[in-house]
Amino acid sequence: MNRILQILSLSILIFLYSCDPDQNSNINQGPDTITIDSLKIHRKVLIIGIDGFRSDVMQESMTPFMFALQNKNSYYNVIHETEEITYSGPNWTSMLTGVNQNKHNVLDNSFENYNYNDYPPFFYYLNQANIGIQTSSIVNWTPINNYVLSDYSDYAPENSMNDLTVFENAKQILLEENPLDVDVLFLQFDELDGAGHSYGFSPTTEEYVNTANTIDSYASELYNIIENKRLKGEDWMFTIISDHGGEGTSHSDGSHPDVNRTIFFAEHPDIQFKADCCYFSNQADLAPTVFDFIGVSSSHFNNNTDGLTIIE
Numbered sequence: 001m002n003r004i005l006q007i008l009s010l011s012i013l014i015f016l017y018s019c020d021p022d023q024n025s026n027i028n029q030g031p032d033t034i035t036i037d038s039l040k041i042h043r044k045v046l047i048i049g050i051d052g053f054r055s056d057v058m059q060e061s062m063t064p065f066m067f068a069l070q071n072k073n074s075y076y077n078v079i080h081e082t083e084e085i086t087y088s089g090p091n092w093t094s095m096l097t098g099v100n101q102n103k104h105n106v107l108d109n110s111f112e113n114y115n116y117n118d119y120p121p122f123f124y125y126l127n128q129a130n131i132g133i134q135t136s137s138i139v140n141w142t143p144i145n146n147y148v149l150s151d152y153s154d155y156a157p158e159n160s161m162n163d164l165t166v167f168e169n170a171k172q173i174l175l176e177e178n179p180l181d182v183d184v185l186f187l188q189f190d191e192l193d194g195a196g197h198s199y200g201f202s203p204t205t206e207e208y209v210n211t212a213n214t215i216d217s218y219a220s221e222l223y224n225i226i227e228n229k230r231l232k233g234e235d236w237m238f239t240i241i242s243d244h245g246g247e248g249t250s251h252s253d254g255s256h257p258d259v260n261r262t263i264f265f266a267e268h269p270d271i272q273f274k275a276d277c278c279y280f281s282n283q284a285d286l287a288p289t290v291f292d293f294i295g296v297s298s299s300h301f302n303n304n305t306d307g308l309t310i311i312e
């Protein structure tokens with residue numbers, strides 16, 4: 001607690017300093033002001049990223065866990081809006097940085113022009129808070145860790161692994177705190193995107209639906225682990241998000257509604273979320289939602305972000 005009070009005092013000092021009008025020529029100039037809400041900072045977040053989830057497979061017969069999750073105390077949006085460029089790279093980067101593609105500048109899957117100096121991933125700010133928040137990212141599609149998260153994560157393997165191994169790693173972390181007692185855990189499953197490219201992104205394609213069903217069962221088991229942790233007093237928000245849908249065997253045509261609409265879920269037993277009927281999320285909303293939930297605020301991030309928290 002003393003540490004938190006020190007940070008709060010320091011934050012107030014930094015804030016006064018950064019109010020100098022001469023500092024405003026560049027949004028990232030001047031020291032960052034990071035504040036911590038001591039009432040929220042113990043909270044934890046699981047983010048399940050599913051690559052290529054076209055939201056019309058969220059049917060009871062195909063993804064029963066996600067279908068039932070709608071009836072929990074949750075936010076869900078099956079027309080969650082993608083970036084204009086509907087490749088994986090731009091969309092995962094928008095989720096993880098809280099800004100749109102015109103700022104982070106990841107416009108394809110090469111990540112070669114990523115402006116990480118101005119728009120680092122939200123894990124960066126959790127590091128800057130310097131209060132021991134433990135972060136981990138376990139991904140099948142390794143560019144996410146290679147280019148965006150690994151420099152700022154406490155545990156983010158950069159070797160390729162299949163979805164089952166992502167799932168097994170996640171279980172090991174959550175159940176055994178091995179190799180870390182995680183506060184924010186990001187996962188990315190990629191085999192649904194692979195099934196879409198090979199067989200077609202569609203609720204009428206058996207391979208695509210079967211893969212969605214398998215990932216749904218992983219999400220269900222991880223949710224049960226989170227529920228058990230809640231019974232032990234841990235305060236977790238559970239989220240599921242996807243980067244894009246698909247049409248035919250492609251997801252490059254962002255004008256197609258089945259490509260540019262995907263899914264975003266957030267669930268917590270007693271958080272008030274923005275009504276799912278009336279607020280339509282986009283990729284930049286994930287990071288501000290995580291910050292809002294765990295009570296971390298950065299002035300640089302707040303100045304930059306294109307997203308909004310979905311928590312009321």
Ligand SMILES: [Zn+2]
Nearest residue numbers: 051052088243
């Ligand atoms: Zn993708």
